[in-house]
Amino acid sequence: MAQSVLHPAASRGHANHGWLDSYHTFSFGGYHNPSRVHFGALRVLNDDTVAGGMGFGRHPHDNMEIISIPLSGALEHQDSLGSQAIIRQNDVQVMSAGTGVAHSEKNHSPREAVKFLQIWVFPNQRGVAPRYAQQSFPPAERHNRLLQVVGPSAAEGSVWIHQDAWFHLGNLDQGFTTDYQLKKPGDGVYAFVLEGDVTINGQALHRRDGLGLWEMDKLDIKADSQAELLLMEVPMQF
Template sequence: MHPAGSRGHANHGWLNSYHTFSFANYQDPSRMHFGALRVLNDDTVAGGMGFGRHPHDNMEIISIPLSGDLEHQDSLGNKAVIRQNDVQVMSAGTGVAHSEKNHSATEAVKFLQIWVFPNKRGAAPRYAQQSFPPAERHNRLLQVVSPNAAEGDVWINQDAWFHLGKFDQGFSTEYQLKKAGNGVYAFVLEGDVTINGQALHRRDGFGLWEVDKLDIKADSAAELLLMEVPMQF
């Protein structure tokens, strides 16, 4: 259980970032990763600002804008704007350099930056993004990331599945894990939910493993991200 207030925090003025797991100057040996989930950063970038060109390799990087627009450029020749309701994947593989900046000169952009360890090293770098309208996840868990390009979402080099849900108060559902040996890290984007008896609030994180399913109830209007990942990799 990771309450929102227990996260690492760095406010650089142009960037206000909360770190669920150790990152940059926030280092906690007890919070290095959850299975293959290595980074979960909750970032706000001021208007006109951003991250300069920098390299990555052998990491699956997922960006999910929560509000505002994020501009992306990379060494593969991709140039795109990632908007609220989009999910972007960059498989760094053998190496890629990219930059990210706020597409607006005046309005802040809020987004989740998520890193997942891949299931193979030295893969060819790859970029993809896809839009998932809110109506598609109203009172359901919508799959947005998987290991299989044929599943109609964005895919990564790992046996991992991400789902987004936007629930009315009182809505209940369950999530069945896809693969034995996986765990699920639940992150509450908005509102209040109860998962397997544990009450969770806005920006709380909750990791579960050695379970077959999650029982989920929205205690208020709520938005939820579930990240199923291998616990051994």
């Protein structure tokens, strides 16, 4: 039988550090909710705003797949692999922490805030060699379409991670309908509404609402307004 869990935007954890204003869908930092630690292999979904000129100093990670999706503005990235990059709106960045990597992220602008999603996914193998990649996905490519931006293989044309997981972004016109077919039995999909209003499998969702669905084969999606949607298919057992 189909299962679902609804996380309204207002129910998320919230931490405002002045330079960083962060909303946590799942337990993170000082926010701990035992019923919201992860959704399958999806461990962290943070909705972050970083003030101009500010950022995260160098800090370590290991054995985690880390995805950053800027929503507005730009981030400067540096890491112990020697990577130096600027990621902007419409880019998707991945960092496989593997055996260990240290990185820093800073707002590229001295004045304007940067808004981005920080997403962590448990890997399907530990101790891999750390790696960094980013790719741009122009908005026209996801107009009234669910465009794959993350997958388990470079051959699929998106950035890839060490997990059988697929992320799709869509910019949908009001009234547009589509469906999403799950790629593997036993997977679940976590839908996160970036902007606007959508209905998924009969559940009305609004800006920054999250909906997890599993034990089903398909999602039926309708845009109730101009909307931007992120779908994250992940294994529920890993």
